[in-house]
Amino acid sequence: MASRQPIDIVIALDQASIANNQADLSESGIIVYDSKILKQAFTGPEFLDVPFVELATKDGGSKVMANTVATGAVLGMLGMDPSPFEDVLKELFLKKGQAIVEQNISAARRGSDFARQHCERCAFSAAPPGRPLMLINGNRAIGVGAVMSGCRFYTAYPMTPSTGILTYLAGKSDDYGIVVEQAEDEIAAINMALGASFAGVRSMTGTAGGGFALMVEGLSLAAVTETPIVIALGQRPAPATGLPTRTEQGDLLFALHAAHGEFPRLIFAPGSPEQALYLTNKAFDLSEKYQIPAIILTDQYLADSQWTYEGLDLSRLICEDHRLRGERPASLSDDYKRYALTDTGISPFAVPGDIRQVVIADSHEHDEEGHITEDPELRRRMVDKRLFRKLRSLRSEMAPPTFYGHPDARTLFISWGSTYGVVREVIGNLQEQGAAMLHFTEIYPLPGTDTFDYVTLLTKAERTVCVEQNATSQFARLLKAEIGFSCSATVNKFDGRPFLVEELLEALHVYLD
Amino acid sequence: MSTLTDFEGKTPTWCPGCGNFSILRAFKQAMVDLGLAPHEITVVSGIGQSGKFPHYTRCNAFNGLHGRTLPVATGVKLVNHTMPVIAEAGDGDCYGEGGNHLLHAIRRNIDVSLFVHNNQIYGLTKGQASPTSLAGMKTKLTPHGVIAEPLNPLLLAIALDCSFVARGYAGDLEHLVGLMKAALRHKGFALIDILQPCVTFNLVNTYGWFKERVYHLEPDYDPEDRAEAFKRAIEFGDRIPLGIIYRNHRLPMEERIPLLAKEPLVRQAFARGIIARTILNEFY
Numbered sequence: 001m002a003s004r005q006p007i008d009i010v011i012a013l014d015q016a017s018i019a020n021n022q023a024d025l026s027e028s029g030i031i032v033y034d035s036k037i038l039k040q041a042f043t044g045p046e047f048l049d050v051p052f053v054e055l056a057t058k059d060g061g062s063k064v065m066a067n068t069v070a071t072g073a074v075l076g077m078l079g080m081d082p083s084p085f086e087d088v089l090k091e092l093f094l095k096k097g098q099a100i101v102e103q104n105i106s107a108a109r110r111g112s113d114f115a116r117q118h119c120e121r122c123a124f125s126a127a128p129p130g131r132p133l134m135l136i137n138g139n140r141a142i143g144v145g146a147v148m149s150g151c152r153f154y155t156a157y158p159m160t161p162s163t164g165i166l167t168y169l170a171g172k173s174d175d176y177g178i179v180v181e182q183a184e185d186e187i188a189a190i191n192m193a194l195g196a197s198f199a200g201v202r203s204m205t206g207t208a209g210g211g212f213a214l215m216v217e218g219l220s221l222a223a224v225t226e227t228p229i230v231i232a233l234g235q236r237p238a239p240a241t242g243l244p245t246r247t248e249q250g251d252l253l254f255a256l257h258a259a260h261g262e263f264p265r266l267i268f269a270p271g272s273p274e275q276a277l278y279l280t281n282k283a284f285d286l287s288e289k290y291q292i293p294a295i296i297l298t299d300q301y302l303a304d305s306q307w308t309y310e311g312l313d314l315s316r317l318i319c320e321d322h323r324l325r326g327e328r329p330a331s332l333s334d335d336y337k338r339y340a341l342t343d344t345g346i347s348p349f350a351v352p353g354d355i356r357q358v359v360i361a362d363s364h365e366h367d368e369e370g371h372i373t374e375d376p377e378l379r380r381r382m383v384d385k386r387l388f389r390k391l392r393s394l395r396s397e398m399a400p401p402t403f404y405g406h407p408d409a410r411t412l413f414i415s416w417g418s419t420y421g422v423v424r425e426v427i428g429n430l431q432e433q434g435a436a437m438l439h440f441t442e443i444y445p446l447p448g449t450d451t452f453d454y455v456t457l458l459t460k461a462e463r464t465v466c467v468e469q470n471a472t473s474q475f476a477r478l479l480k481a482e483i484g485f486s487c488s489a490t491v492n493k494f495d496g497r498p499f500l501v502e503e504l505l506e507a508l509h510v511y512l513d
Numbered sequence: 514m515s516t517l518t519d520f521e522g523k524t525p526t527w528c529p530g531c532g533n534f535s536i537l538r539a540f541k542q543a544m545v546d547l548g549l550a551p552h553e554i555t556v557v558s559g560i561g562q563s564g565k566f567p568h569y570t571r572c573n574a575f576n577g578l579h580g581r582t583l584p585v586a587t588g589v590k591l592v593n594h595t596m597p598v599i600a601e602a603g604d605g606d607c608y609g610e611g612g613n614h615l616l617h618a619i620r621r622n623i624d625v626s627l628f629v630h631n632n633q634i635y636g637l638t639k640g641q642a643s644p645t646s647l648a649g650m651k652t653k654l655t656p657h658g659v660i661a662e663p664l665n666p667l668l669l670a671i672a673l674d675c676s677f678v679a680r681g682y683a684g685d686l687e688h689l690v691g692l693m694k695a696a697l698r699h700k701g702f703a704l705i706d707i708l709q710p711c712v713t714f715n716l717v718n719t720y721g722w723f724k725e726r727v728y729h730l731e732p733d734y735d736p737e738d739r740a741e742a743f744k745r746a747i748e749f750g751d752r753i754p755l756g757i758i759y760r761n762h763r764l765p766m767e768e769r770i771p772l773l774a775k776e777p778l779v780r781q782a783f784a785r786g787i788i789a790r791t792i793l794n795e796f797y
């Protein structure tokens with residue numbers, strides 16, 4: 001479920017690949033390289049010299065096929081059936097013609113044969129193939145979740161690590177009926193998405209911290225106009241450009257507090273692609289039901305990590321239309337009011353053009369129809385409607401955290417979002433020693449305690465350690481602010497690299513008796 | 514058939530004599546003439562005196578943020594492209610705060626009609642210079658006069674090959690009604706820069722100032738001649754042309770999206786069951 005420190009196989013196409021990785025090589029690890037490319041031969045049992053270029057060019061192939069040879073060599077080292085790889089090569093090079101396909105396939109075979117013959121310490125072997133599994137990353141799972149939730153409009157300005165959602169959906173536009181537009185900037189993206197949502201379809205945008213900073217005024221606009229929108233916010237280490245292609249959980253409090261004014265919002269932080277699928281669905285459902293913005297908080301690690309699954313159950317997804325469209329508006333009274341004051345705070349949400357009355361959204365404080373007002377009493381009632389009435393029922397919509405580990409754990413490790421896999425794996429190793437974890441994916445508003453009283457659990461634990469991929473323990477701060485609970489210790493990592501199993505094991509071990 | 518009373522809204526808070534009154538009047542007349550009903554159109558506006566526009570008439574409306582009319586209007590149009598979408602913006606709103614969106618709306622050629630209430634001043638915030646204020650104009654913030662040269666929106670639009678570029682004048686109501694109708698009938702992005710005297714904060718570009726300068730393009734003027742259009746767009750001094758200065762036949766954005774060929778997105782059914790059967794296949 002998570003990355004580990006030791007490396008089993010390094011394909012070294014330059015000197016740096018050796019220098020950077022040799023120290024982390026596992027006991028039986030191997031560095032595959034070509035002494036001609038690196039202009040140096042290495043001795044030692046961990047080195048396997050495969051003439052990538054020579055094998056690539058043998059029957060008229062080109063030097064660029066050295067990669068294919070190297071991949072073939074690894075398959076040979078693992079004793080794996082080459083045919084799936086050959087299928088990939090066929091698909092990949094089909095456009096370049098049969099000759100290139102053939103040359104690549106024979107290059108792969110030569111690499112494989114060479115490695116089989118020459119690898120002296122190839123101790124690993126691949127498990128026999130079973131049923132094919134799914135392979136999906138966080139971004140694509142969000143994309144699937146959006147499509148299956150009936151998202152019909154996606155617009156974004158490219159920014160790592162969320163570009164993958166834009167790319168996935170752009171490729172599905174015609175098949176699944178989604179308009180996908182690359183906006184001129186993030187300000188345009190969120191405003192365009194709000195226009196689309198106002199006009200009657202579920203819409204979404206995605207970005208990283210820097211782009212989200214530009215969207216902030218639009219977030220406030222979504223709130224006051226009560227226009228549903230889902231925003232995927234993929235975190236990466238900042239301030240500013242930071243480490244653009246690395247990972248961090250540094251924007252939780254930003255996502256929570258961003259935008260002027262007081263209004264409710266939803267924040268979900270999936271811990272795996274599977275959770276990303278279901279939480280994207282939940283974000284769409286609740287955002288539309290309550291007419292508030294929903295943020296899906298991921299990070300580079302989750303966005304790009306590939307997970308395997310037997311399958312994902314799409315029948316669990318909810319898709320209820322909370323708008324008044326088509327025939328339904330016939331029941332409306334003559335004086336339709338977009339912001340009618342109701343007990344729940346939720347006003348009837350009509351699609352413009354579907355009814356004979358007009359639909360008015362306004363960024364000012366407004367009356368029930370949507371017209372500008374300065375009336376103090378109306379202002380008070382609108383805040384009550386938008387904020388307090390909705391918040392009242394929102395909390396009960398949020399699912400409690402996941403508990404895993406020793407049932408009477410003395411030490412409780414708290415985590416959220418993308419660290420789910422690594423923390424769970426480590427707790428699996430430590431539960432005998434009295435460790436357990438509490439993992440949060442439904443972050444804001446914090447879930448109620450009716451179905452699972454996690455607050456009592458926290459208060460009763462002897463030690464509570466909050467594990468976060470950031471420097472300032474932002475989730476621990478959220479717990480303090482929302483439920484008045486202080487964690488007794490924190491574990492933080494903020495070098496832009498995901499937690500590795502070994503290092504987290506060592507870091508958490510300290511807190512056990 | 515709609516009538517002017519169908520488009521009756523709240524009472525405007527604009528200053529007596531404000532050019533916005535005739536823009537509002539022209540708008541209502543244009544809608545009635547085109548046979549449109551309030552629920553059949555959407556007006557998107559920003560923030561400024563101009564931004565209050567949709568509250569003073571009756572129609573579907575999204576009164577959003579300062580500068581952001583065009584992205585919102587683009588989103589609305591892409592979702593419901595059979596609905597006429599009109600963006601009402603101020604000169605500060607659209608040429609300053611939201612300038613970037615103008616460039617890209619023109620490039621996309623989204624079928625939105627943009628009516629800019631160009632009073633060459635920030636009205637709502639009480640008289641600061643706008644991107645179209647003439648160089649040298651004295652304001653509270655520029656006691657020595659505006660240093661920057663004014664933006665020429667028409668020239669910019671023609672340079673970007675905007676598919677409909679016109680100038681109207683709040684002091685010439687009938688002509689403005691005609692322009693608005695032409696803009697709404699035009700398929701593609703249509704910009705009408707409307708000269709709008711601000712009787713309170715712009716004491717330079719007054720009704721009198723305009724009266725001496727504005728003229729109608731000649732009946733034989735050919736708006737499809739781009740070189741001539743550039744010449745007329747440059748004219749903003751002793752003489753200021755009114756009318757459709759440039760027009761072309763670029764396909765609007767919605768017509769270039771295959772998905773929207775049949776019916777508006779908002780009316781397309783979501784084939785959930787069918788999609789569910791295949792969507793995960795590519796991941797195995």
Ligand SMILES: Cc1ncc(C[n+]2csc(CCOP(=O)(O)OP(=O)(O)O)c2C)c(N)n1
Pocket residue numbers: 560561562563564579602603604605606607630632634635636637638643
């Ligand atoms: C982000 C943002 N910045 C500044 C303002 C303040 N503001 C509101 S309208 C405006 C300028 C108005 O000028 P213009 O767009 O020309 O509209 P007019 O009032 O002249 O019609 C300014 C600066 C704001 N509302 N939002």
Ligand SMILES: [Mg+2]
Pocket residue numbers: 561603604605630631632633634635636643
């Ligand atoms: Mg102005």
